[in-house]
Structures are given as C-alpha cells and as structure tokens.
Amino acid sequence: MTEIADAGDHAAERPSWDCRSCGKPWPCDPAREYLAGEMDRVQLAIVMWANMDEAIPDLPQGPPSELFERFIGWTH
Numbered sequence: 001m002t003e004i005a006d007a008g009d010h011a012a013e014r015p016s017w018d019c020r021s022c023g024k025p026w027p028c029d030p031a032r033e034y035l036a037g038e039m040d041r042v043q044l045a046i047v048m049w050a051n052m053d054e055a056i057p058d059l060p061q062g063p064p065s066e067l068f069e070r071f072i073g074w075t076h
C-alpha cells in the first residue's frame with residue numbers, strides 16, 4: 001500500500017533515499033516545502049510515516065531518532 005511521496009522534481013532516489021534533483025538526504029528542503037503545500041499536517045505525517053517505513057530496509061542502520069527526525073520530525 002505504501003508508495004513514495006510525490007515531491008515534484010525533488011523525488012527520492014532508491015535505495016539511497018537521496019534527492020534525485022539536489023542529492024541531499026530526502027526529504028530535502030524543497031521536497032518538504034512541496035509536500036507541506038500539497039496536504040494538511042495529518043496527511044503529511046501519515047505519508048511520511050509510510051515513507052519512513054519504506055526507507056528503513058533500504059538505509060544503513062542508524063539511531064532510530066535520526067530517521068524519525070528526518071522523515072517525521074519536521075512535519076509537526
């Protein structure tokens with residue numbers, strides 16, 4: 001059911017989860033701005049949870065708080 005959020009030009013590359021456009025860890029700032037403009041905060045949080053779920057098996061193991069901040073923390 002999960003799919004990568006459509007963030008316009010700034011889409012996530014898999015499995016690196018870097019931005020296709022600017023090469024920064026996704027969601028980069030333009031991707032965040034785009035997503036925040038597309039949906040309300042609740043939808044945004046749901047979509048980003050789904051994306052974090054997708055990203056976890058792809059990304060090297062790190063502190064869970066890091067991924068949480070990257071995918072969810074900014075949506076508040």
Ligand SMILES: [Zn+2]
Nearest residue numbers: 010019022028
């Ligand atoms: Zn980008």
